[in-house]
Amino acid sequence: MSVRTTAALTISDLLWDGTDMLDALAARDVAQVFRLVQRATHASQTTLGVATGLSQAQVSEITSGARRVSSIDVLTRICTGLSMPRHARITLLLGERDQMPAEQDVSGPQVARTSRDQCADVTAIYSSRSDFVAELPPHVLFDSATDIRASGLSLNLICQQYADNRLLKLLAAGTRLRCLFLDPAGEAIRRQEREDDFPDGHLSALTELNIQNLAHRIRDRLPAGTRDHLTIGVYDESVRANVLLIDDRLYVVQHYLPRMRGVDCPTMVIERSAGPSGLYPIFDEMFSSLWNRSRKL
Numbered sequence: 283m284s285v286r287t288t289a290a291l292t293i294s295d296l297l298w299d300g301t302d303m304l305d306a307l308a309a310r311d312v313a314q315v316f317r318l319v320q321r322a323t324h325a326s327q328t329t330l331g332v333a334t335g336l337s338q339a340q341v342s343e344i345t346s347g348a349r350r351v352s353s354i355d356v357l358t359r360i361c362t363g364l365s366m367p368r369h370a371r372i373t374l375l376l377g378e379r380d381q382m383p384a385e386q387d388v389s390g391p392q393v394a395r396t397s398r399d400q401c402a403d404v405t406a407i408y409s410s411r412s413d414f415v416a417e418l419p420p421h422v423l424f425d426s427a428t429d430i431r432a433s434g435l436s437l438n439l440i441c442q443q444y445a446d447n448r449l450l451k452l453l454a455a456g457t458r459l460r461c462l463f464l465d466p467a468g469e470a471i472r473r474q475e476r477e478d479d480f481p482d483g484h485l486s487a488l489t490e491l492n493i494q495n496l497a498h499r500i501r502d503r504l505p506a507g508t509r510d511h512l513t514i515g516v517y518d519e520s521v522r523a524n525v526l527l528i529d530d531r532l533y534v535v536q537h538y539l540p541r542m543r544g545v546d547c548p549t550m551v552i553e554r555s556a557g558p559s560g561l562y563p564i565f566d567e568m569f570s571s572l573w574n575r576s577r578k579l
Contacts, residue, residue, distance in 0.1 A: 291319070291323055291325055291329060291330075291333050291364065291365075292323065293319065293322065293323060293364060293365065294322065295367060297318065297319070297322050298366060298367050298369070298370040300318075302314070302318060303315065303318050303370070304370075304373060306318065307370055307373040307374040308373050308374075310351070310352070310357070310374060312344055312350075312351040312357075312360060313344050313345050313346070313347055313350075315360075315364075315374075316330055316341065316344060316345050317345060319364065320345075327341040327342050327345065328341075333363040333364060334359055334360045334363035334364065335359050335363060336356075336359075353409070354375065354407050354408070354409055354548075355408055355409050355413050357374055357375060358375070358406045358407060358408065358417075359417075360374075361374060361375070361406070362406070368405070371405065372404070375404075375407060403552050403553055403554065403555045403560035403561055403562050404550050404551070404552055404560075404561060405551050405552065405553045406550065406551040407548065407549070407550045407551075408548065408549045408550070408551075409548055410546050410547065410548065410549065411439075411536055411546070411547060411549050412546070413549075414534070414536075414549040414551075415439070415443070418534075418551075419443075420439055420440070420443050420444040421444070421445075421448060423526075423528060423532075423534075424440075424444055424448070424449075424452065424528070425448065425452070427452070427457055427528050427529055428456065428457050428458070428529055429457065429458050429528070429529050429530065430457065430458070430459045430460070430526070430527070430528055430529075431459075431460045431462075431525075431526070431527040431569055431573075432459075432460070432461050432462065432524075432525070432526050432527070433461075433462035433517075433524070433525050433568075433569050433572055433573070434462070434463075434464070434521065434523070434524030434525065434526075434536075435463070435464045435471075435474065435485065435489065435521050435524065435538075436463065436464070436485065436488050436489040436492050437461055437463060437492060437524075438488075438492070439524075439526065440459075440461065440496075441461075441492035441495060441496055442492070446499055446500065449500055450500060450503060450504065453500070453504055453508060453511045453512055454504060454505060454508050454511075456508075456511070457511065458511050458512075458513075459511065459512050459513070460513045460515070460573065461496060461512075461513070461514050461515070462514075462515045462516070462517060462569070462572060462573055462576055463489050463492065463493055463514070463515070463516050463517075464485075464489060464516070464517065464518070464521050465516040465517060465518040465577070466485075466486040466487070466489040466490040466493065466516070467486070468516070468517075468518030469518060470517075470518050470519055470520055470521065471485050471486050471489065471518075472486070473520065474520075474521060474538075493514060493516070493579065496512070496514060497514060497579065500512060501514075513578060514578065514579040515573060515576035515577060515578045515579065516576060516577050516579060517572055517575060517576045517577070519572075519575075521538055522537065522538065522568075523535055523536060523537045523538060523565075523568075524536040524538070525565050525568060525569055527565070527566065527569060530554065530566075531553065531554045532551070532552070532553055532554070533551070533552040533553075533554075533561075533562060533565050533566075534549060534550075534551055534552075535549070535550050535552060535561075535565055536548070536549040536550075552565065
């Protein structure tokens with residue numbers, strides 16, 4: 283029997299396989315989830331709060347039914363804080379059980395189960411990039427990476443939010459970085475400015491600044507033998523998503539939504555799993571295809 287230890291709790295994996303727990307997860311009944319965890323571990327409300335980033339008063343309100351948790355951000359924090367295994371995490375975030383009652387027709391639930399299988403590698407969903415960065419800041423994502431691929435619009439996460447000295451150290455040590463920007467001189471970025479109600483040239487100037495800074499502040503300062511560790515490309519197509527791929531194991535995907543700043547758009551984290559199912563291969567192919575069509579700088 284395996285157990286999962288958080289900063290404050292040790293929880294048996296068997297707890298997450300019980301019918302009562304799976305029913306509570308599928309119903310997003312966090313009050314019942316907390317009660318079941320307390321029953322199994324004898325944890326106090328304060329201990330639950332420490333594990334999940336909630337106050338004792340918030341845990342008390344949730345457990346009593348006075349407060350219902352519906353925010354994906356809070357649900358994700360609870361998943362992480364309680365070290366839920368993948369199947370429990372997905373059941374809670376999707377709000378669906380992976381098992382179907384015997385009396386139901388097979389066709390409907392089978393479609394639902396197939397859909398869950400296809401996105402089972404989604405391990406976290408954040409309501410905005412700001413919430414994601416607060417949970418997983420750039421240094422946590424990049425400091426130990428050996429291969430980073432990024433495509434999107436201006437790639438501010440790398441160019442504006444990750445310190446130059448860290449990036450220089452990373453590349454000099456052998457990490458490879460491929461950055462794919464929306465072409466600041468192209469037509470697609472002008473369409474994006476109009477769609478997002480930015481002044482003409484706003485996104486173009488920001489993206490050009492990021493490209494030039496990356497090329498001159500970073501690449502030109504690298505030792506001669508390591509400058510090819512950083513490759514920059516541009517593409518002139520409608521931007522569909524910001525995609526960040528780290529060590530061929532972790533993807534961060536943020537779709538662009540009409541009239542929303544990129545920092546405000548929902549963000550999902552995908553961890554590569556065994557087998558061909560899941561979303562990981564889709565975004566891997568998306569980046570590779572776009573990279574092959576891009577113009578290198």
